[in-house]
Amino acid sequence: MAGVVGRLIRCWCRRAVAGRSRSALPSGHPALHPGCCSLKVPALQLHVSKTAMGASQKDFENAMNQVKLLKEDPGNEVKLKLYALYKQATEGPCNTPKPGVFDLINKAKWEAWNALGSLPKETARQNYVDLVSGLSSSSDSSSQAKPEADRKQAEYETVVMTSEDGITKIMLNRPAKKNALTEQMYQEIMLALEAASKDDSTITVLTGNGDYYSSGNDLTNFTNIPPEGVEAKAKNSAILLRNFVGSFIDFPKPLVAVVNGPAVGISVTVLGLFDLVYATDRATFHTPFSHLGQTPEGCSSYTFPKIMGPAKAAEMLIFGKKLTAGEAYAQGLVTEVFPDSTFQKEVWTRLKAYSKLPQNALRISKQIIRSQEKEKLHAVNAKESSILQERWLSSECMNAIMNFFSQKAKL
Numbered sequence: 001m002a003g004v005v006g007r008l009i010r011c012w013c014r015r016a017v018a019g020r021s022r023s024a025l026p027s028g029h030p031a032l033h034p035g036c037c038s039l040k041v042p043a044l045q046l047h048v049s050k051t052a053m054g055a056s057q058k059d060f061e062n063a064m065n066q067v068k069l070l071k072e073d074p075g076n077e078v079k080l081k082l083y084a085l086y087k088q089a090t091e092g093p094c095n096t097p098k099p100g101v102f103d104l105i106n107k108a109k110w111e112a113w114n115a116l117g118s119l120p121k122e123t124a125r126q127n128y129v130d131l132v133s134g135l136s137s138s139s140d141s142s143s144q145a146k147p148e149a150d151r152k153q154a155e156y157e158t159v160v161m162t163s164e165d166g167i168t169k170i171m172l173n174r175p176a177k178k179n180a181l182t183e184q185m186y187q188e189i190m191l192a193l194e195a196a197s198k199d200d201s202t203i204t205v206l207t208g209n210g211d212y213y214s215s216g217n218d219l220t221n222f223t224n225i226p227p228e229g230v231e232a233k234a235k236n237s238a239i240l241l242r243n244f245v246g247s248f249i250d251f252p253k254p255l256v257a258v259v260n261g262p263a264v265g266i267s268v269t270v271l272g273l274f275d276l277v278y279a280t281d282r283a284t285f286h287t288p289f290s291h292l293g294q295t296p297e298g299c300s301s302y303t304f305p306k307i308m309g310p311a312k313a314a315e316m317l318i319f320g321k322k323l324t325a326g327e328a329y330a331q332g333l334v335t336e337v338f339p340d341s342t343f344q345k346e347v348w349t350r351l352k353a354y355s356k357l358p359q360n361a362l363r364i365s366k367q368i369i370r371s372q373e374k375e376k377l378h379a380v381n382a383k384e385s386s387i388l389q390e391r392w393l394s395s396e397c398m399n400a401i402m403n404f405f406s407q408k409a410k411l
């Protein structure tokens, strides 16, 4: 732990240090989906179709609709190819600047498209149509093979994603570290949310493994400073934060937090973007931003005053008051509190009943409620992220982080 403190001191006192940059994600990172990524972008070897004159626009549009009807997840590489071919067919060769190193999702999208080089639009269109027709025929033949309950979800390293009974569950899976959120975990939660938004489940649940829901941002995130220096780190982290919170703002299905224990920081603030928050009576809700030299995020600077009134919001977000589950319920942040002994049983019985409700009615009802403020929420998210980008460079923030690790070092 002392090494961490040393690294922090070196990094933040000199403000630009060639730190040991941890590869953000291991190679072979799982779970691609139309918009997402792995660090290893597969070589997109495409044949030039026999009828290189290209499919008609009608065929192309039909193929696009066909993709939405696929019963089987075609797998990561195929979805990335579909994304790249679609862009090439509609916009031609890649014409946008390469995203930053931490913006993994947009970087993989960019690389897949860029890999197509100057492939003509007509050829890209034909390849898209060919690819989809191949998928459709194989999907029809194999989809009966897997009953829904057995369908495995994508493999992640820091979260466990399962789907059955109409519910997709995303479980934070770093119990030894109180489910503290590493940069990889932020990315994997975004990937999982994207996959959940497109699967055939009705409801999506976020919960924690172990005795904590989540202890918020993993403070070691402050230690792996890339060669580009601390300002670049803060800039990329602000992008990561904005994308992460944006995934919750835009999530289209009913989103439920099953708060299985204490929750800290960002795991508390994004609760204002959930549709239901069920908590065990063991849970606590703590947002120690000022103690950490930081400021509110997760749109809480807007949602919390709306939910609980400005005074109670200030007590939490400015002064860091930790709430019990009962207090969080009384202040409107939590929908219902359950005795810990019956929490899981009661909550899952309830959610299974909800998941039998008409899927589209649930989704459209959520949309009506949330769409009225979506633009405002994205603006708040952008503001909070840019303010935090500055705060992370402040001595107040660095001293607070060093104190955390120094205390650990003493143990």
Ligand SMILES: CCCCCCCCCCC/C=C/C(=O)SCCNC(=O)CCNC(=O)[C@H](O)C(C)(C)COP(=O)(O)OP(=O)(O)OC[C@H]1O[C@@H](n2cnc3c(N)ncnc32)[C@H](O)[C@@H]1OP(=O)(O)O
Binding pocket: 176, 177, 178, 180, 181, 183, 215, 216, 217, 218, 219, 220, 221, 222, 233, 234, 237, 238, 240, 241, 264, 265, 266, 267, 288, 289, 292, 294, 297, 392, 408
């Ligand atoms: C340049 C910036 C980079 C940021 C990149 C991401 C961008 C998004 C940022 C979003 C902004 C979010 C802000 C927040 O979430 S602020 C809140 C941050 N969280 C905390 O401050 C909590 C810190 N942890 C604690 O106070 C205690 O651990 C806790 C009260 C949670 C539990 O205490 P307890 O004594 O019960 O257990 P331990 O402390 O022994 O914990 C067990 C081990 O887990 C490690 N741990 C726990 N929480 C964290 C954490 N948040 N970060 C890192 N490590 C954590 C703890 O150190 C123990 O590890 P060891 O067993 O190895 O000692």
